[in-house]
Amino acid sequence: MKEKPLVSIVVPCYNAAKYLAACVNSVVAQDYGNWECILINDGSRDETLEILIEFAAQNPKLKVFTQENAGLSSTRNRGIESAAGDLLFFLDSDDVLSTDALHILVSAYENNDIVSGITVNSTFTDHKITKVSHLLHPKEGDVTFINDDFEVLIRTMESGLSPVAQNRLYRKEFLDKNNLRFRPGILHEDELWFFETMLVAQNVKFVNKETYFYRIDNQGSITQNVSDRNLDSYIKVMEEIVQKYARNPRFGTVAAWYAVYIKKIFLDFAIREESKLSSGIFERLESALKESYVSLDGKNLLSFNNSVYYRTLNTLSLQPFPIIKKYFFKNPVNSLRKIKRVLQIRQLQK
Incomplete structure (x- = not known):
């Protein structure tokens, strides 16, 4: 692995015009420089595509794709296939990264298949982020699971870990070797993705630092409907x-x-x-x-x-x-x- 590996950030975008500026600006502001951001317009009916094109014109590391509406799973899968990076990271279009998110996660990468930071449930008002709570994280804070005996899944059954795809750095070779892709056509696809990735991953690292702000006040989210x-x-x-x-x-x-x-x-x-x-x-x-x-x-x-x-x-x-x-x-x-x-x-x- 390179000393500063390329990180491919995959951002599916569906009717996200209201939130895109905050999301994309948080990517551009990263203090880790070796990244590309794959922004995929998934058949949006608002100004999402126009906003993405405008951002991409200002930064060559922002790469825009557009398609007929295919759903979150298929869009993320397209992002995986389009990624040139050694490492992959999923970011939802209404969420925001901490400025040091990629630096923290890449620094903890070493030989891990997956590295996770802390996700903060947050509300956003007047360009201000208000922290509400944290998604479930190991009680030890910083911990690496060798995972030879499915320790991550067992820990999840015992005391809960949040089964999300975002805010995790994935080794691209690991995903390709195990043919890991999202199942199209369903909601709550992260539940299956979490199970399948943690079933076969070796060396899963959890980092005790806040790296991702998850928007809980988006009324268009599936969790609200x-x-x-x-x-x-x-x-x-x-x-x-x-x-x-x-x-x-x-x-x-x-x-x-x-x-x-x-x-x-x-x-x-x-x-x-x-x-x-x-x-x-x-x-x-x-x-x-x-x-x-x-x-x-x-x-x-x-x-x-x-x-x-x-x-x-x-x-x-x-x-x-x-x-x-x-x-x-x-x-x-x-x-x-x-x-x-x-x-x-x-x-x-x-």
């Missing part, structure tokens, strides 16, 4: 993990457990957003849970309390949604009330 497609996409992520990995001897055990982790996420979502979803999607949910069921018999990957929880949730997932809703709870099993709930769910099997 709920529909059946959200739940269907979560289900498709689970189905792919089961079909492609849980039945593969190399990955079977951790993939089976992680599929239950995804069940926890989307069952919590379905219960919370039930009033916004159709009866048809709940029929799809019940069918998919039965067809994608994989037993967790055998080795415990997690702590005792979390192992009990995941096995219990896996059992509960075979029930009709009203029963799931009645008995569902979040891990870990750390109270008498939750122990009682575990026993009640076990009785459902009989």
